[in-house]
Each structure stands twice: as structure tokens, then as C-alpha cells.
Amino acid sequence: MTGFMTLLRKEILRFWKVLLQTIAAPVLTALLYLLIFSHVLEAHVQVYPGVSYTAFLMPGLIMMSMMQNAFANSSSSLIQSKITGNIVFVLLPPLSYLEFFLAYLVAALARGFAVGVGVLLVGVFFADIEMRHPGWVLAFALASGTVFACIGILAGIWADKFDHLAGVQNFVIMPLTFLSGVFYSIHSLPAFWQSVSHFNPVFYMIDGFRYGFFGQGDVDPWLGMAVVLPFALLLAVATLMMLRSGYKLRH
Amino acid sequence: MRGLEKHYGRVHALRGVDLDIAEGEFFALLGPNGAGKTTLISLLAGLARASAGSAEIMGFDVTREYRRARRALGVVPQELVYDPFFTVRETLVFQSGYYGLRDNRAWIDELLANLGLADKADAYTRVLSGGMKRRLLVAQALVHKPPVIVLDEPTAGVDVELRQSLWAFIRRLNQQGHTILLTTHYLEEAETLCERVAMLKEGRVVALDRTADLLRGAAERHLLLDIGQQPLPEFLRARLKGMEDGRHVLDLPDFSELETILAGLRAAGIGVRDLALREVDLEDVFLKVMRGGRA
Numbered sequence A: 001m002t003g004f005m006t007l008l009r010k011e012i013l014r015f016w017k018v019l020l021q022t023i024a025a026p027v028l029t030a031l032l033y034l035l036i037f038s039h040v041l042e043a044h045v046q047v048y049p050g051v052s053y054t055a056f057l058m059p060g061l062i063m064m065s066m067m068q069n070a071f072a073n074s075s076s077s078l079i080q081s082k083i084t085g086n087i088v089f090v091l092l093p094p095l096s097y098l099e100f101f102l103a104y105l106v107a108a109l110a111r112g113f114a115v116g117v118g119v120l121l122v123g124v125f126f127a128d129i130e131m132r133h134p135g136w137v138l139a140f141a142l143a144s145g146t147v148f149a150c151i152g153i154l155a156g157i158w159a160d161k162f163d164h165l166a167g168v169q170n171f172v173i174m175p176l177t178f179l180s181g182v183f184y185s186i187h188s189l190p191a192f193w194q195s196v197s198h199f200n201p202v203f204y205m206i207d208g209f210r211y212g213f214f215g216q217g218d219v220d221p222w223l224g225m226a227v228v229l230p231f232a233l234l235l236a237v238a239t240l241m242m243l244r245s246g247y248k249l250r251h
Numbered sequence B: 001m002r003g004l005e006k007h008y009g010r011v012h013a014l015r016g017v018d019l020d021i022a023e024g025e026f027f028a029l030l031g032p033n034g035a036g037k038t039t040l041i042s043l044l045a046g047l048a049r050a051s052a053g054s055a056e057i058m059g060f061d062v063t064r065e066y067r068r069a070r071r072a073l074g075v076v077p078q079e080l081v082y083d084p085f086f087t088v089r090e091t092l093v094f095q096s097g098y099y100g101l102r103d104n105r106a107w108i109d110e111l112l113a114n115l116g117l118a119d120k121a122d123a124y125t126r127v128l129s130g131g132m133k134r135r136l137l138v139a140q141a142l143v144h145k146p147p148v149i150v151l152d153e154p155t156a157g158v159d160v161e162l163r164q165s166l167w168a169f170i171r172r173l174n175q176q177g178h179t180i181l182l183t184t185h186y187l188e189e190a191e192t193l194c195e196r197v198a199m200l201k202e203g204r205v206v207a208l209d210r211t212a213d214l215l216r217g218a219a220e221r222h223l224l225l226d227i228g229q230q231p232l233p234e235f236l237r238a239r240l241k242g243m244e245d246g247r248h249v250l251d252l253p254d255f256s257e258l259e260t261i262l263a264g265l266r267a268a269g270i271g272v273r274d275l276a277l278r279e280v281d282l283e284d285v286f287l288k289v290m291r292g293g294r295a
């Protein structure tokens, strides 16, 4: 237990010490999206009755920032440790792979949540945001954060250099998050793309999260959770198995 | 260690190593670059997995009982690694925590003092000099007072004064009962510190003995004789090993023969300009073993 707590503390301190880069910068990015999209589209688009476009945008932006930062945290921490070689400091002690997994997972969630709360706090200055079902908000945040933290761990262990990681970031994470209804409701898409979106698990994450705020969404939140939760568990198990095998960590 | 083998792809880094190191021993593992020393240590530490064979630390199998085996082991890695995000003290507090130690301040302070890092306790590791980073690695390996301490070239890049104090410290730990396994390319360190030595070559143990016996077994002592341009008399030809800086290098297995040799030279009317004795050291034994001879 002390081993896990120490590793968790170290991982949290690691991003906390460079807060400007790890929390302030992504909040600013989200703010810029908010300013530009709401300025351009506020007058033209209304997705749900009684919900302004800016308010509609907020949950998606929060979720997107959370997911990207959960991924960034675990993946960049691991690749840095591998490349500098200081990963041995956590490989030599008697930490179990479960402790190892949970520490990186919880630290990634912490960073994701910190950014998410930051975006929310900035957002309340721009739109009326209510949270009708905080339980759904939290559930989708946790499950989705776990998914991206796990992808981050997997990618961080698999990657041999920063280029590999940038590849995952640009070709997997970014398209998945952008094409998931952050900026629009999929009902505004042509029928073909609507059905394509239903195969993107990230769509259910954003939609369920948004439901928690407005009480309305494109699909039922229970259906969304039925997709997201097994997906999160599957990734968690895959990550644990990879850690247990020692792949790329213990030759 | 029993029949330890390690393949890295097509590289056969260890080719069956059997080695027993007793509790409380001060043991040196020597060998040229690429011999497999670090690989052997990685297998003990669980940083790499053996292709065949097994190893135990304090009776704990390094794969089946990895948690207890790792708790018993402290490793100073060969590479100069550090985490630039943290200070010296933070690094040591974290390292203690990984071993389940919550309050380790007294021992951390003692380590810092003994390793000459006390005034750097709150400095970020990235501003330490190379030798200081090495000392921090030593401190990290010792935070949990492991009964077995493995040092992979701990003195590379450490200045003379600190090398001395580091060895004094390690020696004290050894006297308190810690088992020490050391690799080094400074053979005089191994000669003065270690009771037993194993020499590794291309993944095999090619020599294993008490240090003193290795030196004695080599049974070599050389007489360096400077007689200027005069020819070497017939009766010494059989002893001649070669020339060094214009001096004849002669075999002198038995000390008492020196008298006879000098008398013979005098009788032959050859003046001796200079004369020196050279005892073999571990370096000679090492070179001989590595060239394929027996120790």
C-alpha cells in the first residue's frame, strides 16, 4: 500500500510541478476553442431546445480535454522514464504490477480531472451550465478517463521514442475525440456518418457526459454506459496483462 | 545462480553461469566490456528475465518470489540515471516509499552524510555533477538497508577522495553483515576489497577463486633487469619473457633465486645498471585469463 501511495504521489507531483504546461496550457486551449466556436456558431446553431450552443459545447470540451490529458499524462511519464532510464527506480523495488497500474491510472485521472475542472470553471463565465445528473457526469468522466489513461500506459510502454507517441496522439487520439460529437450533435450529420459515429466508443463517452449536464442526449445514457464500461474494463485488463508480461520493461 | 542463460535476440549474453555467493561475502565480478556482467545483475534484479536457469537471493527465487527477492536486494545501476523533476531528498523519500518505508528520515540523513551529499539534499538532481549523481544512485540502492548490495561499476567517474570514502562506507556495511557484489574495471579495487573474484568472458565464468589464491596461483614474479647494451648471459635465456623499455623481463618464481642470478651476473662480468621486482597483480591474472590461459 505504501508502495502504491508513494508512486501515486510521485506521479501527481510530476505534473503538479509543471502545472503551467500540464494544466494551465490545456485549459487555455479549451478556452480558445470555446471563444472561437461559440463566437462563430452561437447565433446559428441550437442543438437542444433551451440550450445555447456555448453551453452545449462545454461538456464536450471538458471531456475532450480530460481524455487528451489523461492520455498525455500516463504516456509521457512512461516514455520519459524509459528514455532517461529512470524507470529502473520503479522496476527494482517490490512493487506489484497492480500497484504500478493503479498508480499510473489514478495519476492520469487526477490530471484529467484537474484540467476538466479548470475548463468547467472557465466555462461558467461564458454560459449557463447546470448539472442535472452529477452521477452520470462522474460515471462517464471516470470510465472515459480510465480508457484514455490505459491507452496512455499501453502507448507509453510500447513506444520507443517520442515520435511513436506523437503518432498515436495524432492518428488515434485526436481523430477519435474530434469525430465524436464534441462540436456538434451527430443528428446533424448525414445518415452514413451518423451510423459510423455509433462505432466510435468516444461518441458514447461525450454523449453520456453531456446527458449528465442537460438531461438530454443523442442516445440513452444507460446504453452509453453499456458500451463505455466494458470497453474501459477490457482496456484495463489488457494493460494489466501487458504489465504482467513485462513487455518492453523487463527484457 | 544455476545454469543462467540469457539471449538478447541473436546475442547469447550469458551461456550458463553457476555461481554461489555466500552471505556476508565481498565478491567481485570482473570481465571485459560485453562479458555479461550487467546482464547477470539484471537477471538478479528482475530487470531482465533469464532464458534458462534460475537465481535466488537470500533463498528467494527472483521470479517466483520476486517481491521478497527484490526487497533483499539493492542495486546501483551502471547507467547514470536520475529523475530531473525531483530533488535529492525527494528522490530518496520516494525510493524508500517504494520499499514500503514511510518514515526513513534518520537513515536518509545518514546516507546523505556518508556519501557527501548532505549539502545537496534540496538540490534538483539535474544540477548534480556526474559523480554526485553516481553517489545518489548508491544512496538510492541503500534506502531499504538491503542485505545484498550489488554495485555495477559504482566508482566510474567518482573522484579519488570520494572513491575512498565510498569504499570505507561499503566496507563498513560489509562488516555489518551485508553481502556485496561488485563489478569494476579498476582491478586494484577488487584486489584490495574483495575476498573472492569471478571472471566472466563471453557469458561464461572462466575463473572463480579467492582473490589471494588467484594471485598465488598465477605464481608469477618478474625481475626487471637493466644491463644496458650488454648481451644477456646464456644461463638466463630460459627465464626471458621479453623486453620492456630496454629492460629484460625475467621469470622469478622463487624469491631465493635472486641471489644465484646476481652471483652469476657478477661472475660473467656484467654490470647491473638497474633492477626491479614486480609482483603480479590482479590485472596480470585478468589479462592472462582473458587471453585464454588458466588462472
Ligand SMILES: Nc1ncnc2c1ncn2[C@@H]1O[C@H](COP(=O)(O)OP(=O)(O)OP(=O)(O)O)[C@@H](O)[C@H]1O
Pocket (backbone or CB within 6 Å): A251, B008, B009, B011, B012, B013, B031, B032, B033, B034, B035, B036, B037, B038, B039, B040, B078
Ligand atoms: N538490452 C539489450 N539488448 C540487446 N543486447 C544486449 C542488451 N543488453 C546487453 N546486450 C548484449 O549482451 C552482451 C553483454 O552485455 P553486458 O551489458 O552484460 O556486458 P558487461 O559485462 O556489463 O559490459 P560492460 O563492462 O561494458 O558494462 C553484449 O554483447 C551486449 O551487447
Ligand SMILES: [Mg+2]
Pocket (backbone or CB within 6 Å): B037, B038, B039, B078, B152
Ligand atoms: Mg556492464
